[in-house]
Amino acid sequence: MKPTVHSIAAHAGVSLATVDRVLNARPGVRAATRARVEAAVEALGFVRDVAAANLAKxxxxxxxxxxxxxxxxxxxxxxxxxxxxxxxxxxxxxxxxxxxxxxxxxxxxxxxxxxxxxxxxxxxxxxxxxxxxxxxxxxxxxxxxxxxxxxxxxxxxxxxxxxxxIDNIAAGRTAASLLGRFLSGRSGSVAILAGSMLVRDHRERFEGFCAVMATEFPSLTLLPVLEGLDDPLRVEVLLREQFASHDILGLYSLGAGNRGLVRALETLEVSKRPSVIAHELTQTTRAALEVGLVDAVLNQDxxxxxxxxxxxxxxxxxxxxxxxxxxxxxxxxxxxxxxx
The missing domain is CATH 3.40.50.2300 (Response regulator)
Structure with a gap:
């Protein structure tokens, strides 16, 4: 049977009030009495349910x-x-x-x-x-x-x-696996959009993404990471510039600022739009999925x-x-x- 404060009191020969004072480290208990209560706690193997005690209080x-x-x-x-x-x-x-x-x-x-x-x-x-x-x-x-x-x-x-x-390395690996399959063995450039490489979740997604791309899809070339600071306006400008200078087959948006991503994608002819993996199911990414601007969204609750x-x-x-x-x-x- 699980020991209780009653069994401690009986074992030590003291009152319940004394046991309560000792368990809660309150004053008013003689050293010898406190030692008897502590010995009873150890002998009986009493483990205090702190959560229950806090609930009661x-x-x-x-x-x-x-x-x-x-x-x-x-x-x-x-x-x-x-x-x-x-x-x-x-x-x-x-x-x-x-x-x-x-x-x-x-x-x-x-x-x-x-x-x-x-x-x-x-x-x-x-x-x-x-x-x-x-x-x-x-x-x-x-x-x-x-x-x-x-x-x-x-x-x-x-x-x-x-x-x-979430496991952000696994998220990046998953994004690479999906994007590589969507591109079906084609050769070309892949854009990577981050919020900031100062935060670990973005760095780990990038790390996982690069690892799978290098081993599983070597025909795809990763462009330098764009840091959009999760700012839709900045994201739109950075992507428009990259779309103008590169023929991009795929894009991994591992941060936020996806309203800017969508606006940049909408400027492209349908035939030139890349396959896109984004993060977080928001109103923006949901709408982009529904119309085909984004191919998959990785989400955390x-x-x-x-x-x-x-x-x-x-x-x-x-x-x-x-x-x-x-x-x-x-x-x-x-x-x-x-x-x-």
Whole structure:
């Protein structure tokens, strides 16, 4: 039978109130009595259910999400999911704050982490810029006892507690495999559009894409990466310039700014439009799939990522285990034929 606080009290010969004081490290218990209770805990093999204890005490978990403030459709959806979670605060016993930082700005992210640390949060989630100074700020936060989850884009270091996002190397490999098959052994150039190579998710997608292209589709030549900073206007300009200077058979958009991608594609004659793989099923990419401007979209579920982040932060705050299988974020592949 699982030991309880009642069995500890009986074994140690003390009251339930005394056991509660010892388990919660409260004063008012003599050293000898505290030693008897601790010996009873060890002898009986008692393991405290911290989550249940916190529930009984109606503990509130203050969490902070640090999100990039830009006109990225996926990031807007991510923010919406965080706000949705915040609206359930009463049920989930959370208090969720959002801190905005400029996209791809490591210095701003460090400053935000330092400011958040002063508020004493129970956990922090951030869309990471993969820079040493960000990793150091995360390490300092964790050293102060605050668990940290990276969301969507990870750090190269292991300073964070958990990553809530897809396997981005696998995503890049999947994109290459699809694009190579769509092009059916043809020879020519492939364009690659990223948001910024400062973020790990974009670098890993690029790494996976290049690896498969080199081994499986050597007849396709990869052009230098265009960094659109997830800005539709910048993306449109960069692609128009590249379309004017190269005959492009395929295009992998591994970041955002896809409204600019669509506008650039629409300027091309139908016979000259490349096969396109993009990321994230948004209103823009859905419409592009339906009319044939985009051939496939790789998607991650922003809602799952936010819910997973909150579960992990709660578990870390409670000292409880994380169920890895539950927190795995799936990569979905959408064609116009299987749109939800």
């Amino acid at each position: 109606s503990r509130i978990y203050p969490f902070t999400f640090i999100l990039p403030a830009n006109d990225n459709s996926f990031m807007r959806e991510l923010r919406r999911q965080v706000l949705d979670a915040a609206s359930r605060a009463g049920v989930e016993r959370t208090r969720i704050d959002i801190v905005d930082v400029p996209a791809f700005d490591g210095a701003a992210l460090v400053a935000a982490l330092q400011q958040v640390a002063e508020t004493g949060p129970a956990g922090v989630a951030l869309v990471a810029v993969d820079a040493p100074e960000v990793a150091e700020a995360v390490a300092q936060l964790r050293q102060s006892g605050v668990p940290v989850v990276t969301l969507v884009s990870d750090l190269s270091s292991t300073e964070r507690d958990h990553f809530a996002g 922003a809602g799952h990522e936010v819910r997973s982040t909150i579960r992990v932060l709660k578990a870390k705050a409670d000292g409880a285990a994380v169920v890895a299988a539950q927190e795995r974020i799936r990569l979905d592949i959408f064609l116009k034929d299987n749109l939800p």
